[in-house]
Amino acid sequence: MTKADGAQRRERKSDKTRRRILDAAADLLNRKGFDGTRVSEIATLAELRVPAVYYYFDSREAILEEVVNIGDRLAHDNVVRRLNELPPDASALDRICAAFAAHLEMVLTESAYTAAAMRTMGQLPADMRARQLERQRASGRMWRELIQAGVEAGEVDPELDPRAARMFLLGAVNWATEWWNPARGSLEEILATAQRLVRNALAGPLARSATAATPRAALSPVFIPPP
Numbered sequence: 001m002t003k004a005d006g007a008q009r010r011e012r013k014s015d016k017t018r019r020r021i022l023d024a025a026a027d028l029l030n031r032k033g034f035d036g037t038r039v040s041e042i043a044t045l046a047e048l049r050v051p052a053v054y055y056y057f058d059s060r061e062a063i064l065e066e067v068v069n070i071g072d073r074l075a076h077d078n079v080v081r082r083l084n085e086l087p088p089d090a091s092a093l094d095r096i097c098a099a100f101a102a103h104l105e106m107v108l109t110e111s112a113y114t115a116a117a118m119r120t121m122g123q124l125p126a127d128m129r130a131r132q133l134e135r136q137r138a139s140g141r142m143w144r145e146l147i148q149a150g151v152e153a154g155e156v157d158p159e160l161d162p163r164a165a166r167m168f169l170l171g172a173v174n175w176a177t178e179w180w181n182p183a184r185g186s187l188e189e190i191l192a193t194a195q196r197l198v199r200n201a202l203a204g205p206l207a208r209s210a211t212a213a214t215p216r217a218a219l220s221p222v223f224i225p226p227p
Helices: 003-036 039-045 050-056 060-085 092-110 112-123 126-135 137-152 162-178 187-202 205-211
Strands: none
Touching: 003 039, 003 050, 003 060, 003 112, 039 050, 039 060, 060 092, 060 112, 060 126, 060 137, 092 112, 092 137, 092 162, 092 187, 112 162, 126 137, 137 162, 162 187
16 A cells, blocks of 8 residues: 555545534534534534544534524525526526525435534634525525515515515525424425525515416426435
């Protein structure tokens, strides 16, 4: 084995260990929140000793901030991916509904990191929260542009405050982790329900008139979760 091969193996092992630490932290953040997550518990769940955790991260806060960063990025990337999958002639409301469904998918089932990020956002220390807001500028711009496109197309009620509407809906989606039970409703059902609620909440006169004669099943775009 060459020195290069040895270095690559050590790097892969290092990456795996770091991921174990972050996975454990994400799990604990979901269950115990920011203040309730301890490095000793992270180490136990990751099957490591506490000094080993500090070899990879300088502090508890650094671990938890990394989890939140990953969760935010995964959610944003999934929304962008779902939007890119839509046909070019998708309406503004179709795009908005797909975006909220993609975000909800990550929060509920696809990413413990995203769920942890959404659960603990309001618990972060002021300096960490300020850094998160700075990192979220791209996501915020994307959501603003989606809603604004709906307003300009006449599909979103012009009497709504776009920012308030966006924040209300994102808050509702992020809160779903607190009550959703997969034993009482499938992911497909909750995503379809969320899209219908978003559509009905935002629809302006033009959108309502356009969908008045549309069969009920066609009002909510079909959202297929990844395998």
